[in-house]
Amino acid sequence: MRSPAQNAQLALLLELSGTPKPGNVDRRHEYNDLRFEHFMAGAVGSTPGLLLAQQGAAVGRAFERGVVGMAEQRGGNTQFGALLLLVPLVQAASADSETALTPEPIEEIVHATTVEDACDFYRAFEHVDVGVDDPPPELTALDVRRGARAASTLRERGLTLFDVMELSADVDGVAREWTEAFPRSFRAADWIEAGDGPISDRAADAYLRLLASEPDTFVVKRHDHATAEEVVERAQAALDGTITADDLATEFIRREINPGTTADITAAALFLALEQGVSV
Amino acid sequence: MRSPAQNAQLALLLELSGTPKPGNVDRRHEYNDLRFEHFMAGAVGSTPGLLLAQQGAAVGRAFERGVVGMAEQRGGNTQFGALLLLVPLVQAASADSETALTPEPIEEIVHATTVEDACDFYRAFEHVDVGVDDPPPELTALDVRRGARAASTLRERGLTLFDVMELSADVDGVAREWTEAFPRSFRAADWIEAGDGPISDRAADAYLRLLASEPDTFVVKRHDHATAEEVVERAQAALDGTITADDLATEFIRREINPGTTADITAAALFLALEQGVSV
Numbered sequence: 001m002r003s004p005a006q007n008a009q010l011a012l013l014l015e016l017s018g019t020p021k022p023g024n025v026d027r028r029h030e031y032n033d034l035r036f037e038h039f040m041a042g043a044v045g046s047t048p049g050l051l052l053a054q055q056g057a058a059v060g061r062a063f064e065r066g067v068v069g070m071a072e073q074r075g076g077n078t079q080f081g082a083l084l085l086l087v088p089l090v091q092a093a094s095a096d097s098e099t100a101l102t103p104e105p106i107e108e109i110v111h112a113t114t115v116e117d118a119c120d121f122y123r124a125f126e127h128v129d130v131g132v133d134d135p136p137p138e139l140t141a142l143d144v145r146r147g148a149r150a151a152s153t154l155r156e157r158g159l160t161l162f163d164v165m166e167l168s169a170d171v172d173g174v175a176r177e178w179t180e181a182f183p184r185s186f187r188a189a190d191w192i193e194a195g196d197g198p199i200s201d202r203a204a205d206a207y208l209r210l211l212a213s214e215p216d217t218f219v220v221k222r223h224d225h226a227t228a229e230e231v232v233e234r235a236q237a238a239l240d241g242t243i244t245a246d247d248l249a250t251e252f253i254r255r256e257i258n259p260g261t262t263a264d265i266t267a268a269a270l271f272l273a274l275e276q277g278v279s280v
Numbered sequence: 281m282r283s284p285a286q287n288a289q290l291a292l293l294l295e296l297s298g299t300p301k302p303g304n305v306d307r308r309h310e311y312n313d314l315r316f317e318h319f320m321a322g323a324v325g326s327t328p329g330l331l332l333a334q335q336g337a338a339v340g341r342a343f344e345r346g347v348v349g350m351a352e353q354r355g356g357n358t359q360f361g362a363l364l365l366l367v368p369l370v371q372a373a374s375a376d377s378e379t380a381l382t383p384e385p386i387e388e389i390v391h392a393t394t395v396e397d398a399c400d401f402y403r404a405f406e407h408v409d410v411g412v413d414d415p416p417p418e419l420t421a422l423d424v425r426r427g428a429r430a431a432s433t434l435r436e437r438g439l440t441l442f443d444v445m446e447l448s449a450d451v452d453g454v455a456r457e458w459t460e461a462f463p464r465s466f467r468a469a470d471w472i473e474a475g476d477g478p479i480s481d482r483a484a485d486a487y488l489r490l491l492a493s494e495p496d497t498f499v500v501k502r503h504d505h506a507t508a509e510e511v512v513e514r515a516q517a518a519l520d521g522t523i524t525a526d527d528l529a530t531e532f533i534r535r536e537i538n539p540g541t542t543a544d545i546t547a548a549a550l551f552l553a554l555e556q557g558v559s560v
Contacts, residue, residue: 002352006324013293013320027307027316036307037480040293041560044286047327072282073560200317280321280353 004093004275005050008086011270012043012079014280015263018204020245022211022235023219023252024263026204031253038075045069046083053090059113060120060161063087067124077128081174081218081264084121085185086271088178093275101275103181110178113161119151121161131260133221139167173217173261177268184210188269193278199270207266208245211235216259223257231259284373284555285330288366291550292323292359294560295543298484300525302491302515303499303532304543306484311533318355325349326363333370339393340400340441343367347404357408361454361498361544364401365465366551368458373555381555383461390458393441399431401441411540413501419447453497453541457548464490468549473558479550487546488525491515496539503537511539 002010016039019026030036049066053059066083092105126147135143141153142164154164165178177185188206195202212235215228231252238245252258274280282290296319299306310316329346333339346363372385406427415423421433422444434444445458457465468486475482492515495508511532518525532538554560 002325002349006327009327010321010324013324014317017316017320035478035480036297037294037478037560040297041290044290044293045282047286069282198315198317200315280317 002274003054004090005047005054007093007274008050008053008090008271009043009047010280011086011267011274012046012082013040014200014203014270015082015207015267016040016043018200018202018207018266020249021204021207021263021266022238022245022248023231023257023259024207026249029249029253031256031258034075034078038073039078041073042070042075042078045072046079049083050086050090053087054094056091056094058117058120059087059091059109060117062091064120064124064127067127071128077130079264079267080124080128080130081261082267084174085177085182085264085268089182089185089268089271089275093271101272103183103186107181110162110165110181115154115158115160117161118154118159118164119148121164122146122150122154123148131218131222133171142167171217171220173214174264176217177265182268182272184213184265185268185272188266189272189276192269192273193276199273199278199280203266203270204245206269207262208235208239210262210265210269211259212239216262218260218262219257227257231257282554283334284370285327285334287373287554288330288333288370288551289323289327290560291366291547291554292326292362293320294480294483294550295362295487295547296320296323298480298482298487298546300529301484301487301543301546302518302525302528303511303537303539304487306529309529309533311536311538314355314358318353319358321353322350322355322358325352326359329363330366330370333367334374336371336374338397338400339367339371339389340397342371344400344404344407347407351408357410359544359547360404360408360410361541362547364454365457365462365544365548369462369465369548369551369555373551381552383463383466387461390442390445390461395434395438395440397441398434398439398444399428401444402426402430402434403428411498411502413451422447451497451500453494454544456497457545462548462552464493464545465548465552468546469552469556472549472553473556479553479558479560483546483550484525486549487542488515488519490545490549491539491542492519496542498540498542499537507537511537 019028046066046069048069049062052062088109093101125144165175168175169179191206192202219228237243238248299308326346326349328349329342332342368389373381405424445455448455449459471486472482499508517523518528
């Protein structure tokens with residue numbers, strides 16, 4: 001039986017193999033400088049971090065170690081957000097492998113994170129260029145791009161990793177999963193579980209449904225709110241069949257509209273589905 | 281830095297992502313019952329075996345453990361031959377991580393295999409349905425499909441895993457790599473290293489060159505010599521540009537001509553190339 005760390009790795013790979021996932025890299029779509037193989041190398045490289053999470057290491061440390069390995073390829077940031085979701089999920093799944101994974105133990109894990117976890121999280125930004133916006137003025141000292149230099153501020157203010165996630169939950173869909181006990185990840189896992197056909201097709205469907213359900217915060221950061229709203233509408237149109245998801249994929253790649261947060265949540269959903277026993 | 285076990289896993293995934301690889305499953309081609317995602321799950325599942333090889337466990341034991349994990353998906357045999365090549369390579373790379381991998385230490389490892397390694401190799405056939413032919417009459421007691429039941433014969437005759445490989449080197453291209461110190465794997469690794477462009481494109485090129493260089497023994501087993509010779513000629517035509525590799529891929533999939541041995545050797549070559557420092 002695959003371990004939680006293996007299921008997490010497989011989730012990263014299955015997220016990648018589902019196609020079409022409009023705007024994101026998949027088997028049939030890639031960017032010139034961000035290619036399919038970069039994601040494969042990212043998934044393989046992140047293994048030591050996922051194994052640490054499985055062994056019960058601190059969330060921040062496991063995450064930072066995962067990011068170091070993930071970054072060992074030339075595509076840049078491939079799975080930063082997905083790892084941030086997967087690390088607490090792997091830890092929860094490993095702590096109790098007998099019962100099905102529910103939001104409660106995950107909530108406990110994220111609430112129990114410490115200031116040191118927050119420092120490790122910041123340190124992870126030193127290994128890879130993550131697309132982020134300028135923080136509001138009162139949070140300049142906590143700009144993630146400060147990396148390890150933010151540690152003194154984190155310690156002074158006693159901010160845990162959970163606190164840090166709360167600070168950005170309004171503008172970051174991954175942080176919001178953390179603070180709300182992974183509602184979209186669980187919902188999409190149910191869709192994947194209830195579907196039929198190959199699991200990567202079901203993952204692509206789940207991605208499209210997530211995309212149509214709310215604005216992708218990575219698109220908001222890289223483009224703007226209007227573009228993110230347009231993405232929601234177009235994804236809904238693809239679900240309704242008035243446009244094809246394939247055409248949407250081609251167009252979004254051309255416009256470099258890359259709904260990364262939705263892909264991250266799809267990976268988390270795949271992990272939960274695999275842990276729930278969905279077979280490949 | 282990726283460990284040898286991680287490079288082996290990445291080699292399995294990159295072999296998969298190179299396209300087109302006429303007749304084999306890749307990003308754009310799959311069979312209804314043998315799909316892209318089965319290979320991904322196979323690569324993830326084989327990790328514990330690759331880790332055993334990295335830790336210096338016996339070749340047979342590491343291989344069998346890899347196959348058990350590989351088989352945990354619904355596609356059946358995805359990477360049996362590739363793992364048989366990768367296990368001694370991973371062991372050699374792990375024993376001496378300072379110097380570049382050469383044929384000599386690998387030769388030592390395969391020559392040092394024992395009767396117990398042979399027994400574990402036979403046991404591996406119990407976990408997955410591997411396409412093999414009937415053995416010649418004098419070797420019926422050593423039919424791999426006997427699995428663990430062949431152990432007494434192996435012990436009586438004192439046959440090591442290397443001996444077993446010698447017995448089938450004439451009819452099996454993976455066994456021949458073992459007995460001849462991996463010549464085609466090293467040659468294709470050089471092609472991959474010397475090439476440019478994305479590593480998965482270079483892997484697809486190496487696959488085609490291997491395919492054009494000698495008959496694929498898996499095609500001989502599943503079809504016949506004439507078909508395997510035809511595959512060589514058509515692969516050469518694709519290299520010459522008189523047909524496209526894409527057309528060949530579509531045709532071979534339709535005819536279920538699946539040159540698995542060539543794919544296995546491509547995975548071994550990718551591992552060697554990654555160990556030689558080719559970056560992704």
